Amino acid sequence: MNIFGVGLPEMAVIGAVALLVFGPKRLPELGRTLGKTLKGFQSASKEFEREINKAMAEPEVSSEAAKPVEELPPSD
Secondary structure (H helix, E strand, O other), rough: OEOOEEEEEHHHHHHHHHHHHHHHHHHHHHHHHHHHHHHHHHHHHHHHHHHHHHHOOOOOOEEEEHHHHHHOOOOO
């Protein structure tokens, strides 16, 4: 099992340190918070990717429509 380049022994050490630092009562709460945060990042990433794909799929503006508007002469 290899997640983000971290193997099982490293994950066990991280879990043991987290258990010592936060205690058994707060650890489930921290796990839920971390899970919700990661889910939020994942959904934001998917939304961003969807918007990029949507922008790339839109037809390009024709060269006639992209020309700048001519300036009007000053009025007296």
